Amino acid sequence: MLKVQEIRELIKLVDQSSIDEFVYENEGSKIKMKKTGSVTVSTVQPVVQAAPAAVQPAPVQAAAPQAPVVQEVKQEAPKAEQAADTENLHKITSPMVGTFYASPSPDADPYVSAGSKVSKDSIVCIVEAMKLFNEIEAEVNGEIVEVLAKNGQLVEYGQPLFLVKPE
Structure with missing residues (x-):
């Protein structure tokens, strides 16, 4: 059977890793750890459209609110250079x-x-x-x-x- 400190180390390693589920079996004992959620980092920018001063803006329908636009920023050029170098x-x-x-x-x-x-x-x-x-x-x-x-x-x-x- 694992000691409490060993279980804590396992929890810390699983928490810091990218795995979502971990199962350990030994001598009839079984420990199962599962992460509940994942974090995704992205940039969120609301869509804003400016209307010219002389033009009246169109009425906005209240039933359909405008959703924010999710944009992921990718840097392709440095990756291509690194790939060629490596x-x-x-x-x-x-x-x-x-x-x-x-x-x-x-x-x-x-x-x-x-x-x-x-x-x-x-x-x-x-x-x-x-x-x-x-x-x-x-x-x-x-x-x-x-x-x-x-x-x-x-x-x-x-x-x-x-x-x-x-x-």
């Missing part, structure tokens, strides 16, 4: 949901930073999940171009952590 780069991704740590301890230097040379078996970070610290290896020989995660950040399964220029 096409030839290898992404080191998180193999699990957990907390990203760039160094073996809080007072130690990070394993790698931008410009660091790595080999396939080089440890680049730690992902902590349920009090287990998992060392993540580079998987490729090359040079770290960019560190995509911040120290202490919650990371998702498959989330890119590093960009590596293969040799």
Whole structure:
């Protein structure tokens, strides 16, 4: 059976992640967590039409109020540039949901930073999940171009952590 502190950690991880439902079964015990709502961020702007001073505005029907217009702002150009830049780069991704740590301890230097040379078996970070610290290896020989995660950040399964220029 899980301890109360372990259950609290699970709740916190599920709450901070993008998953909507989590089920854990062990030795006849079952824990099921489900999120009730999701948050969508968008810009809402009411539609306002200004009438010229010489023209009388048309009467507005009270039965059909005008709904606000939802506009999502997308920045396509920077994404296209980033896609072209990252096409030839290898992404080191998180193999699990957990907390990203760039160094073996809080007072130690990070394993790698931008410009660091790595080999396939080089440890680049730690992902902590349920009090287990998992060392993540580079998987490729090359040079770290960019560190995509911040120290202490919650990371998702498959989330890119590093960009590596293969040799």
